[in-house]
Amino acid sequence: MKLAVISCIHGNYEALNTVLADIDAQQAEQIYCLGDLVGYGPHPNAVVELIRSLDIPTCQGCWDEDIVEGLNACECSYPSQLAEKRGHIAHEWTNNVIHPEVREYLATLPMTLRLDNLCFVHGSPHSQHEYLLPSMDGFTALERVLSANAEVLFCGHTHVPYVRNLEDGNLGIRVQQPGQDESIAQVQIPLKRIINAGSVGEPRHGRPNATYVLYDTDTAQVSLREVPYNYQKTCADIIAKGLPPIFAWRLARGMEFAERADDPSHVCQR
Amino acid sequence: MKQTLTNSIALIAVAGPPGSGKTTWITQFLRDPQRPLFYCCPGMGSGSVDQAQIAYRFPGVHLLPEHQTPQIFADLPAQALVYLELGFHLDLTSPSLASLPCQRVAVLPAGLKESDWHDWADEVIPGNDLTVPAPNNLPELWRSPLTGQVFDAPSLDELLIELTGGAYGQVQRVKGIFELPDGRAFLVDFAEGLPGIAYTELNIPRWLEGRPDRFSGIEVVGWNLERATIAQTLLAGCLSEGAIAHHQEQYKSLISSETDQAETILA
Numbered sequence: 001m002k003l004a005v006i007s008c009i010h011g012n013y014e015a016l017n018t019v020l021a022d023i024d025a026q027q028a029e030q031i032y033c034l035g036d037l038v039g040y041g042p043h044p045n046a047v048v049e050l051i052r053s054l055d056i057p058t059c060q061g062c063w064d065e066d067i068v069e070g071l072n073a074c075e076c077s078y079p080s081q082l083a084e085k086r087g088h089i090a091h092e093w094t095n096n097v098i099h100p101e102v103r104e105y106l107a108t109l110p111m112t113l114r115l116d117n118l119c120f121v122h123g124s125p126h127s128q129h130e131y132l133l134p135s136m137d138g139f140t141a142l143e144r145v146l147s148a149n150a151e152v153l154f155c156g157h158t159h160v161p162y163v164r165n166l167e168d169g170n171l172g173i174r175v176q177q178p179g180q181d182e183s184i185a186q187v188q189i190p191l192k193r194i195i196n197a198g199s200v201g202e203p204r205h206g207r208p209n210a211t212y213v214l215y216d217t218d219t220a221q222v223s224l225r226e227v228p229y230n231y232q233k234t235c236a237d238i239i240a241k242g243l244p245p246i247f248a249w250r251l252a253r254g255m256e257f258a259e260r261a262d263d264p265s266h267v268c269q270r
Numbered sequence: 271m272k273q274t275l276t277n278s279i280a281l282i283a284v285a286g287p288p289g290s291g292k293t294t295w296i297t298q299f300l301r302d303p304q305r306p307l308f309y310c311c312p313g314m315g316s317g318s319v320d321q322a323q324i325a326y327r328f329p330g331v332h333l334l335p336e337h338q339t340p341q342i343f344a345d346l347p348a349q350a351l352v353y354l355e356l357g358f359h360l361d362l363t364s365p366s367l368a369s370l371p372c373q374r375v376a377v378l379p380a381g382l383k384e385s386d387w388h389d390w391a392d393e394v395i396p397g398n399d400l401t402v403p404a405p406n407n408l409p410e411l412w413r414s415p416l417t418g419q420v421f422d423a424p425s426l427d428e429l430l431i432e433l434t435g436g437a438y439g440q441v442q443r444v445k446g447i448f449e450l451p452d453g454r455a456f457l458v459d460f461a462e463g464l465p466g467i468a469y470t471e472l473n474i475p476r477w478l479e480g481r482p483d484r485f486s487g488i489e490v491v492g493w494n495l496e497r498a499t500i501a502q503t504l505l506a507g508c509l510s511e512g513a514i515a516h517h518q519e520q521y522k523s524l525i526s527s528e529t530d531q532a533e534t535i536l537a
Contacts, residue, residue: 083425
């Protein structure tokens with residue numbers, strides 16, 4: 001079965017529409033969404049309504065959670081004081097325009113979704129706020145996949161797509177207890193994968209194009225898709241809706257900087 | 271040969287478009303301790319980034335206040351060598367500048383073959399190869415003192431990327447001196463057409479006791495500059511009193527523990 005995995009739409013209706021059309025053209029049979037439907041972008045309600053109308057299984061992202069529960073992130077959330085102030089403006093704006101039923105829907109979203117040996121999360125199995133960066137320590141990355149009890153872990157949150165194969169996992173376990181011989185066990189871990197879907201609506205890869213992932217459950221083949229869309233329209237809407245024009249400027253350059261995605265060793269304390 | 275004010279005092283006026291390398295050309299001569307050295311940047315008042323960076327980098331150079339210039343020239347010591355940096359905003363044909371008995375040096379892009387600077391100069395020095403604004407479309411200059419402000423470094427970085435990338439108008443030149451919470455101050459230099467933004471740490475003592483009481487500031491040259499937004503964004507990157515105190519305590523404690531370690535090793 002061909003799956004499409006999308007993430008981090010951030011109220012960008014134009015990007016979502018274009019990506020859905022591309023998914024249709026690619027003949028994917030099922031779509032999964034990894035959250036962050038809202039925040040920064042000008043059309044949070046429309047994005048949520050479209051996702052709901054298509055009945056796309058969706059997990060809760062950190063921005064979705066913040067709109068439900070209020071801002072409550074640890075210090076990892078922003079790369080700078082400037083970004084934090086802008087993030088608060090975006091949060092306040094979204095919080096003011098969001099429809100009650102949309103907020104209720106966001107509150108119902110699960111932290112994780114599963115399909116056989118696949119697991120879908122926004123950030124990591126531990127938290128919507130934790131980044132699984134491609135440079136994350138291999139052992140820690142492996143632990144995150146194992147903790148999800150999955151062969152393939154799909155995540156988003158970093159806004160940069162990637163595929164990471166964790167091969168030849170071999171753990172040696174030695175246990176010493178008083179009065180007993182040391183026990184030694186070897187655990188051979190088969191190939192695990194982390195697949196990051198990037199971002200539909202707020203790319204951070206230096207170009208404005210939306211990104212998402214296609215995955216074939218039969219062949220395990222992954223395809224990272226990069227889709228041009230009419231970002232100028234989203235930029236114009238950002239300004240027309242009264243959001244800071246700098247959001248449009250950064251969106252047009254693939255320079256989104258919503259949160260801190262530059263420290264692979266950071267473990268969110270939220 | 272340099273024209274002179276008197277038999278012993280030399281005045282060198284340096285002009286050129288923004289970013290051509292006027293200050294860089296002058297600074298190569300400021301390490302010469304053979305003569306009393308003076309620097310002046312007319313039209314920029316006392317809050318000029320160039321003036322401040324000269325003062326920080328070359329403490330032996332005397333800064334000349336621009337007002338009462340004739341009197342000051344009269345009082346200069348023998349053998350004084352005066353560098354006068356003339357910004358693009360000054361009219362080189364104005365009576366006060368045209369009448370100055372000086373050597374005229376124009377620092378110009380090599381590709382520029384004809385200009386008012388060529389007509390004015392005694393000597394043309396090849397500078398950075400930049401696009402020179404048309405005389406009928408001169409850029410505006412926006413400047414702001416930042417003395418006492420301390421920046422969150424990642425915020426400053428973001429701001430400068432946005433500013434030089436055109437987020438707040440078309441920018442041709444940015445110069446600034448910025449204070450960071452570890453007490454260091456940096457000179458920031460950007461010219462459109464040259465690669466990157468240059469950050470140079472100034473060799474001055476770390477300021478770790480409250481808000482720095484020494485000059486810092488920014489100058490932006492460009493077109494359609496969104497001055498209010500630039501100012502607001504700068505302020506959004508400045509640290510609060512409490513944050514400054516917190517960072518300074520951390521750095522003082524770090525420096526203290528490094529000193530203790532060094533003493534232990536020596537002992």
